[in-house]
Amino acid sequence: MGRYALRRLLQAIPVFIGTTFLIWFLVWGLPGDPFAGRCGEKACPPAYVNYMTEKFGLNDPLPLQYLNYLKNLATGNFGQTFNGLEIGDLLAQAFPISMKLAVVAVLAEALIGITAGVLTGLRRGSFLDNLVLVSTLVLIAVPIFVIGIVARYAFGLASVSPEAPWTELIIPGLILGSGSLAYITRLTRVNIVENRRADYVRTAVAKGLAPGRVTGVHLLRNSMIPVVTWLGLDLGALMGGAIVTEGIFNIRGIGGLLFGAIARRESGIVVSIVAILVLVYLIVNLLVDLLYGVLDPRIRYE
């Protein structure tokens, strides 16, 4: 398993370089001068445009710019924004907040989604099953921004304060996770229903195990593989920030930072965030893959 993890980590290097290179080209490949639109309705003075162009090395050919960026990145230097702030500081400020929000959302998805899925899976066709079916349909059908704006408006919710304490993140986290929560419920339910008819469950029941143990250990553990995959990918996706939810509740996380950076052509921020996200995805994926082995002992890694 150690060798497997190492091999996966080595594979991450070309993936990392490839993705950041692509993003770098895409952002800088946009038409128009990144500094031309920075003086409001006025024309930017050429002195300013020249100064900025030279300061950010935009006269160099793109591959050279990219290599310079990588070189700085290797020493932990993310570079500066156009308004002279350290990109590293911005990321250090925003990432923990987005991560907290993502954790709240994933926890809500896991707790509520799996519980509802197990309950409905065990009582197929019951009133509860139908109720959950309808409500998950609603959650999947209604986009997050509708739920978020309606929730803010209806309950007069305040935005999350700059420090983003856990308690204030509960509602935004629930809203952010609502769509996935519904999927997880359905996913768990389907797997429970299917595995209930499996031989090993019948064996467990036949040998006289308590129903709680049959469900909690035998049934649930085998039904979790697709759910864990989903949760892992979701955690990765949510770390990238939730542009909509962060906007609605003014959470100063990665999503808003990324959105603003794209709009202002701050490619330094965009590429840095993407670089970190690629790493997050790769690691989360690796963890999910390793978790398969824990859930299902039949899975072995070479």
Add this chain to the structure above:
Amino acid sequence: MRGNTPWKVAVGLTAVALAAAGCTSEPAPPATPTDGSFIMSWTEPQNKLIPAATSETGGGVVIDALFTGLTNYAATDAKTEMANADSITSADGGTTWTVKLKSGWKWHDGTPVTAKNYVDAWNYAAYTPNGMINGTFFGDIKGYGDVTSVDPDEDGPKEAPKPAKDKMDGLKVVDDTTFEVTLSGPSNLWPIKVGYSAFMPLPDVFFTNPDAFGANPIGNGPFKMNGWTKNTELKVTRFDEYQGADKPKVKDVTFRVYSDDAASYEDVKNGTIDFQQQIPQAKIIGDLYKADFPSANSNKPVSSSSFLAMPTWLPGYNDPKVRQAISMAIDRKLIVEKIFNNTRIPMNGWVNPNMAGYKDGSCGEYCTFDAAKAKALFDSATTKPAELSIAYNGDASHKPWVDAVCNSIQTALGVPCVGKPFPTFGEFRTLVTTQKMTGMSRAGWQADYPHIENWLNPLLKTGASSNDGKFSDAAFDAKLKEADGTADLQAAQKLYQDAEAMLPALMPTIPLWHGSQQTVWSAKLQTVTINTFGELDLATVTVK
């Protein structure tokens, strides 16, 4: 702005009215009127917090709180008032100006504010290798040409040559509190111009490390920095040794970053924050904001206006008749009513009403909708464009009005007209400044200082920095030059008005409408005054 009293903001709002209206707010602890704090909605500055590097509102509002220049514009009528300057006088009719500073002023780090601080700051700002956005504001000081250089291939790889000098000849320190400014020609507008933030001073500590200063500026203004969490919020606190007349009555102000204006509107409503300078479009419809904030709102014209820039270098568009016809074909009143819910004011001239020297109706019939006359005028032109287009940036909400204007023109003139969106403002501006536009394009202007001159010289003079349409007319230029060089302020103003009066016949750009701003605040804020630039006057505001 003079005489435009109906636009003045209601002050002295009573808290009782708000409580009766059911507005919820945290019960604030009883505080003396000279204390207290509040939070306002804000956008992250786009440049370093250095006066000459800042030209947008997010940075501008903080610069105004941290720095005080020679003069201020009065909040209600934008008249020039002496601030850090004791006097600004000229003995020779406006070429050489002697600036005397008030003594006893201090920087936030305790060092005195000296004449040298001004001279150094201005030289730094004008010197092109420093790349300051507002460097061009020093263009009328003698010796500006020596500290600037032009890049031979614009954006290309070649570097601009180093300017001959790094100090302007026209700036001379006389003693600690006096300096002398020599302009390249007489201008009586100069004392009005220096109220703009580009002319604010910088302390000696700035020059030791300009980069670090921009993230933690030390000013001489009514407030000093009190922490800045990047991309989240910036706090300032009152500078108690501040010597100016505009001493603030509140102690702490927090500028909190919002990426979504709907979120900040909700937060003003539930009392999380206290001030939103421009509310979201959705709340303007049906005056929703007035119902939400019955006695804590303002609707006020601001010093910005919209135009259509005309590509005067293209055949067809180079004929004033065509441009006049297009202008007459636009039903400004109907569009303002239907598209903007009457939050714009149809223009009939080239100058914003908040400016000294504004004259109503200076465009006359050419800015008045008349489909039949427009068609006749258009048909009488010898060469005319076969198809009209209006270019705009698609990243802001311009599509509805551009389509409406095009529709109005098409119906009146019988020539097809289409809106042409470009994805980003940056791309749009690049095409405009490099003269790549093949039709009309939207343009806007916000006043730097409240004078008619600011709407003519930078926008319409031959080769001016924001003359998007490359308009050029020798007689008009001569008239502007005459006005620029006139010593008497009143006479100069009259000459600028004469210059504006020449414009209907030339139709360099098509005036559309003046902007207005809808502002809301929480029950906590008292004595709210919105200045003519649309910003909250931090000197007079108090909190409950």
